[in-house]
Amino acid sequence: MKDQARNAAQLIEEQRATINELQTPVIEVWKGILALPIVGSVDTARAQDMNERLLDRIIQTRSEIVILDITAVPVVDTAVAKHLLETVSSARLLGAEVFIVGLSSRTAMTLVHLGLDLGGVITRTTLAKGLELAFDRLGLRVVSSKPSRDIRGS
Amino acid sequence: MARVPIIRVGDILLATIQEDLHDSDALALQESLTTELERTGANGVLLDFTTVQTVDSFLGRMLNDVVAAIQLLGATTVVVGIQPAVAMTLVELGLELKGIRTALDAERGMRLLGSALGTSVREG
Numbered sequence A: 001m002k003d004q005a006r007n008a009a010q011l012i013e014e015q016r017a018t019i020n021e022l023q024t025p026v027i028e029v030w031k032g033i034l035a036l037p038i039v040g041s042v043d044t045a046r047a048q049d050m051n052e053r054l055l056d057r058i059i060q061t062r063s064e065i066v067i068l069d070i071t072a073v074p075v076v077d078t079a080v081a082k083h084l085l086e087t088v089s090s091a092r093l094l095g096a097e098v099f100i101v102g103l104s105s106r107t108a109m110t111l112v113h114l115g116l117d118l119g120g121v122i123t124r125t126t127l128a129k130g131l132e133l134a135f136d137r138l139g140l141r142v143v144s145s146k147p148s149r150d151i152r153g154s
Numbered sequence B: 001m002a003r004v005p006i007i008r009v010g011d012i013l014l015a016t017i018q019e020d021l022h023d024s025d026a027l028a029l030q031e032s033l034t035t036e037l038e039r040t041g042a043n044g045v046l047l048d049f050t051t052v053q054t055v056d057s058f059l060g061r062m063l064n065d066v067v068a069a070i071q072l073l074g075a076t077t078v079v080v081g082i083q084p085a086v087a088m089t090l091v092e093l094g095l096e097l098k099g100i101r102t103a104l105d106a107e108r109g110m111r112l113l114g115s116a117l118g119t120s121v122r123e124g
Helices: A002-023 A044-061 A078-093 A105-113 A127-137 B023-040 B057-072 B084-092 B106-123
Strands: A027-030 A033-039 A065-072 A097-101 A122-124 B006-009 B012-016 B044-048 B076-080 B101-103
Touching: A027 A127, A033 A044, A033 A127, A044 A078, A044 B084, A065 A078, A065 A127, A078 A097, A078 B084, A097 A127, A122 A127, B006 B023, B012 B023, B012 B106, B023 B057, B044 B057, B044 B106, B057 B076, B076 B106, B101 B106
Parallel strands: A033 A065, A065 A097, A097 A122, B012 B044, B044 B076, B076 B101
Antiparallel strands: A027 A033, B006 B012
16 A cells, blocks of 8 residues: 555656656757747746756757747736746846747737736747747748748748 | 956957956956956957856846946947856846846857947948
């Protein structure tokens, strides 16, 4: 019985560690561009963990641009906005430029109603638009090899 | 006294901040950077933080003040090599160094300064 309980506890602990790892992947979408898709709610512990991972990856990959994707963040309130801004500020100190993408109209209105100022952070509605801007900053251009295709992001 | 050497490279002053910078050294650096800037008429300052692993509120304040003073003297500052832990501490202290240019390392910082100074010449 004791063994069983211990195994169960261990399993839960392992699962928690796995979930922790899964919930904040930092993806190098292009050389010099990191993307951080944030899924679910953001609390202090998670924000800190996310921040640490991101800063380490910036150093490791020598990235110049970070795209924070908040498409899957259900509610952006004062606390979440504060965490996001802290991430933006610390990444900036490392010399990276940060865009926040995936803002919905509802999020935008919430931020305005709460009187929250994102402090000059560049925001876009979709990841595609953020990526387009990032390419532009790095002096890269996406061109189609087929003449009539529109390759621009949605 | 472990003073921070200030090296002049062309139009740029270069200062590498050491890990164990005492408060008095920090103040001395502030003083010597501004006087050196005045004396040489340099247009850019590069502050290298690569070896600094921890900062306290004093060093953070010093950094803010010295950059403000450099700006008043008409020069551009680029801070490079800030480590993750240092960045997080500065943000927690509310010293986000708003308006200060940053770069990952000295090489990129020099490039950034070069382009910033180059533009100002063309505009002027």
